[in-house]
Amino acid sequence: MSRKRPRKPIQPVDDATDKHGFQHFINIHVEDLRTRNYSELTIDNRHKYIRRFALWCLARGIGRPNEITKPILERFQRHLYQHRTEADKPLSFRSQYAHLSSLRAWFKWLARKNYLLFNPASELDLPKIGHRLPKAVLTAEEAEAVLAQPDIAEPLGVRDRAILETFYSTGMRRSELANLRIDDIDTERRTLMIREGKGKKDRVIPIGKRALSWITVYIESARGELLCNQAEPILFITNEGEPISPDSLTEYVRRYIDASGIGKKGSCHLFRHTMATLMLEHGADIRYIQAMLGHAKLTTTEIYTQVSIRKLRQIHELTHPADHERDASHPDELKATSDDEGGPDEDA
Missing domain, CATH: 1.10.150.130 (Tyrosine recombinase, N-terminal domain)
Incomplete structure (x- = not known):
């Protein structure tokens, strides 16, 4: 069974026996x-x-x-x-x-609950926060560079390659991946069951053939060596046979992103942003992306339409008149005119 490390006791702020404290x-x-x-x-x-x-x-x-x-x-x-x-x-x-x-x-x-006669915070104004765009999103080439970092000659490297492929294919949250069980994988349907994701909601999502193949390789060739003859239902485990914590996942993924030399910073959530953005750029309907990411509201998913710039750039190039009405004010035209007039005579 999964073993959880005992939490450190938290010092009470005051006397807990004080019924009004x-x-x-x-x-x-x-x-x-x-x-x-x-x-x-x-x-x-x-x-x-x-x-x-x-x-x-x-x-x-x-x-x-x-x-x-x-x-x-x-x-x-x-x-x-x-x-x-x-x-x-x-x-x-x-x-x-x-x-x-x-x-x-x-x-x-x-x-x-009638512990107070009135609510002093009922009219407290909260700070306004906007929807921020992700700091970075990987291109497909950059994602492949990160995926190539683990040393697949070692059991931990095979595990980490399977982890990265799963993040890239599904865009799942780190806590969802950390809680993924072996029996949550349906190889025949190529799906994953995410149990009690954010908001305590279950969902079934597809996983790509390549990611599923790496999970299979990990289970068949590496996981047994890490288990140390223990029974553990969680899919991804440490070298001590225990479930990987979300914080450890963050550290592993960040290390591989830094080692890839792509010049971008991030960790597990970077692959979530990347999956959503690249699928949108390749024509996926935003409601399918919403289902994949497990967003309760479509407005949360819509932020990726702002990140997915490729189609917007294509429309801009096709429709903006400045890119079609070439005249002497265009840099290419100015350069061509300059070349025709010629510079100093090389033989002079």
Whole structure:
């Protein structure tokens, strides 16, 4: 069976036995999220951001949630805006939004459960965040250069080649790949079952023949050597026979991208962006891309239509009059005129 490393205990922010203190209500909230089947990642993030706010309040003599007012929340919002990391960089607006939205959800829950008489965060304005384009997207040639990096003469190299091929073919999230089980692969239909992806949703997606072939090679020739005679249902494992963590996947993929020398930075999500962009450029309907990526809203997928520039460039070249009405103002025409007039006589 899969073995999970024990988590380090988190120091409580105050006395958890105080029925009116921060830690007491944090614990109840976390337990309530679990009973409602929220993902552990969502619960961990919610706990982390509320805990930071509680520590900030306690440092300023604010000891209980029922003492919180909207002006206090606005002070904390300004604190986030002015905060600098160890690298002396400000928090991104996306990070500020994550902090404040967790607080707003917590206070809404406290008021709904009648732990508070009113919700002080009900009218808190969150920072506006836009839809950002991916920082980088690989071309097909660059993707192949990255895929060629693992040393397939070694079991770990075969495993890593199968991992990279799976990312490139399916665009799945790193957590989805880390949780992929052997019995989630349907070789006859060439599909993968993704269980409890983002939002606790299952989905079935296709996988390409080449990626499926590398998974088969990995299972038949390399996985047995890594298992160390242990029973493990998870597909991709470490050299100790344990499931690979998402953080380890990030490190492996980043290392291969850097080693390829393509000059672009990124990790697992870079292949997600690349798969979506290249499929769109080759004519895939955006709704099929939405299904592949597991996006709940089409607007999330539509960002890739902005990245997929090839078709837009082709339309621009075909229709923009400046590319069809060549005259003396065109650089090629100016160069041709200059050549006809001739330069200094070489024999002079």
